[in-house]
Amino acid sequence: MDASEYQPPQRLRTMPSWLLSRAALAGDRLVAAALAEVGLRKHHFTALLAVAEDDGLSQAALGRRLGLDVSDVHTVVGELEQRGSLTRTRDPADRRRNVLLLTARGRRELARLERRVGAAQDALLAPLSATARRQLVTALEAVVEL
Secondary structure (H helix, E strand, C coil): CCHHHCCCCCCHHHCHHHHHHHHHHHHHHHHHHHHHCCCCCHHHHHHHHHHHHCCCCEHHHHHHHHCCCHHHHHHHHHHHHHCCCEEEEEECCEEEEEEEEECHHHHHHHHHHHHHHHHHHHHHCCCCCHHHHHHHHHHHHHHHCC
16 A cells, blocks of 8 residues: 555544554654664664663673563674674673673764664654654653653
8 A cells, every 4th residue: 555545544643542653653764764774773773872871781681671582682792793883701700691891983883873863863853843852752751651
């Protein structure tokens, strides 16, 4: 079906759950496209953010924090390690654990990614004033109880 043909019922268009879903889908597409331009996915971005926030995070803790399956974490970490964005080393205190550290290259890459994702956020919220954007974020934080 052609997207221009999609016309949901008017009552549906006023339901917050439907509106949130559509907005999330639009935001997801914008962010995914911005990251894909540099060969990355959202899991890469969120992993870099988490490691930057908590340098020395174990690989297992990263998976729990992001809600990722063990094999997915292994893949994402391996890909970021290949790019030179982070290092994975054995924890000297517990040789069973891999500790993740952001490299200097990873910090630069994360800064570039944050600009790309920020531009995607701006594109998503372009119809809103700065005040409306702040109000929307505040309201969404309350809804998802961050």
